Amino acid sequence: MSRxxxxxxxxxxxxxxxxxxxxxxxxxxxxxxxxxKLPNGQLRCRRDDLDAWWSSMEETAA
Structure with missing residues (x-):
């Protein structure tokens, strides 16, 4: 399974x-x-989480 x-x-x-x-x-x-939040303090976003957020924004706007 890929990361x-x-x-x-x-x-x-x-x-x-x-x-x-x-x-x-x-x-x-x-x-x-x-x-x-990574151990070095940097922030990352999973592609799946960003896509889900986009979908939720589309549903909210509709």
């Missing part, structure tokens, strides 16, 4: 076209995609 694709935060921000500050505000409200 899930982990995206760096700058890649996530570019894909969703959002500033870091706006993303952290959304994250504080519990509305951002799920992130993983």
């Amino acid at each position: 899930p694709k982990l995206l760096k935060l700058p890649d996530v921000l570019e894909e969703i076209d959002m500033s870091r500050a706006a993303f952290y505000r959304m994250r504080a409200r519990g509305k951002a995609p799920r992130l993983i």
